[in-house]
Amino acid sequence: MRLVILGGGESGVGTAILGKKKGYEVFVSDFGKIKGNYKEVLIINGISWEEEKHTEELILNAAVVMKSPGIPDKSPIVKKLKERGIPVISEIEFAAPFTKASIIGITGSNGKTTTTMLTHHLLKSAGLNVGLGGNIGKSFAWQIADNKYDSYVLELSSFQLDGIIDFKPHIAIITNISPDHLDRYEYKYENYIDSKFRITMNQTEDDYLIYDADDEAICNWFKTHTTKAKLIPFSLTKIFSEGAYIKNNKMEIKISQEEFTMDTEHIALEGKHNMKNAMAATSVAKLMQIRKATIRESLSNFQGVEHRLEKVLKIQNVQYINDSKATNVNATFFALDSMNTPTVWIVGGVDKGNDYNELMSLVREKVKAIICLGVDNKKIIDVFGNVVDMMIEVDNMNDAVRMAQRLTEKGDSVLLSPACASFDLFENYEDRGNQFKQAVKNL
Structure with missing residues (x-):
């Protein structure tokens, strides 16, 4: 049985190891680069692989294909597999x-x-x-x-x-x-x-x-x-x-x-x-x-999850909170809802079609200033420009945190809860949260 795996990350390499153990003929294909540590694992286990391409003759002969979750169904290779009736499943199913x-x-x-x-x-x-x-x-x-x-x-x-x-x-x-x-x-x-x-x-x-x-x-x-x-x-x-x-x-x-x-x-x-x-x-x-x-x-x-309403430090009686994992409006709604003090809110990034109006009543009640941290902040400014006293745009985390410090007084909070994906300025939400924590420690 030939098992082809699309994507050489954690789920792909894990599936390759299990497939090999269960007697499948395994091939891993990644359209991008495979990280060094995963490559080593594949080589040690004698699993064949390719990177930066999908070779059709090595993929379309599969009995079953495990696709990493990040690859959309509309990618050309997935469409071709489905046209041929080859099952394309997730790691969990396999x-x-x-x-x-x-x-x-x-x-x-x-x-x-x-x-x-x-x-x-x-x-x-x-x-x-x-x-x-x-x-x-x-x-x-x-x-x-x-x-x-x-x-x-x-x-x-x-x-x-x-x-x-x-x-x-x-x-x-x-x-x-x-x-x-x-x-x-x-x-x-x-x-x-x-x-x-x-x-x-x-x-x-x-x-x-x-x-x-x-x-x-x-x-x-x-x-x-x-x-x-x-x-x-x-x-x-x-x-x-x-x-x-x-x-x-x-x-x-x-x-x-x-x-x-x-x-x-x-x-x-x-x-x-x-x-x-x-x-x-x-x-x-x-x-x-x-x-x-x-x-x-x-x-x-229970200690909670990193980057999710994570209390970083209290400086001059101002609490800094890292909620970088809030990549959509609903997550940020929960964050603002849990704030009990006047809040400087750091928001912005890559918008997934957000409707910020859902946050309006919470922003009116709790937010004293907004710091927009993103490449394109127009939508946020249009919605909240007349609602808060102070609206500032920055393009890096150090400026965001330093500006937030200037805008706070004793008893306030600074909340990073972006409501957006992070890919415009950061590698991922963890990178964004870690940069926030480092910037707070540098104050």
Whole structure:
């Protein structure tokens, strides 16, 4: 069986290693350059590869093709594969049949990384032999090749879910859905929503779907679609006989006649959206029968995710917060919503068709000045120019942070929450967040 892998990054090389181990004839093809460390792994394992091209005669003879999530369906080589009826799948689809481990799959437009990390933290703290993968960390396929874990917590992007056929997680979570990546979905929101719900399409009556019952897109989907999975909703406003909710500043979770409660003030994560992430993760912990004391301890000591509402430093009583991972408006909405002090907001980058008006009421209430950090800031200036007292444009992080310091007084906060992708001025959102942290340390 010939397995061709498009993309020589983490998921591609991980799939190559698993494929080789399972007896496939493996070939890796990357249209760009393959990083040195991945090349070494391929060479050591005797796996053939090419870079900076896709040689059709070496690809179109595949029995199956694993495509890295970053490669769009409309790329010429993918179109040719599909015309020939050659299955093009994601790493998750390829790898899952080779493990008997229990799989927890987490998707959503925002909150999925935090929910994935928190779920992994809860299960690991309870002594479970659990792996972390998917969209973060080490490749899922690679971990299966090493055969180490009894269960996996996987962060799954819509792109990964687009490439599944039979994959099903035992427990699935949809954290929320808001418009994102629409350029990959013919600019149709409903295509993106359907893509997220692929996480539950193969689930049976023995499986679970945990979801945000306050989310409009999710609730609308349920009006016209069904899933066989047992439903476990969570909400900030509704109360359930089976599900998770907040009542009298307590998080309450009821699953199969069992109850769990915890004061929200003892949960390390702050902000309403993080209460939702905590409810989702705790629902998994309850389904996996983890002791209440362990859950409480884990929720109170969780450190959070780097670049997501990460408190960097307090300087002259001004708190600097790194939320570089906020690459869309919905993520920035959560960030602004959690601010309790006058805020200087650093925003901007590559816009994915943002509607900034959704942030208007929060900006009026909380933001004293806006610093635009991007190549093209026109849209942000048009929307908020008359709303805040001060609007400044900069083109590098050092200037952004120095300007923010000038505009603050004691008791204020400086929030980097760009609502945009980072590729105009930075390598990626991590690079942007790290530059912010360094600039703050240099003040």
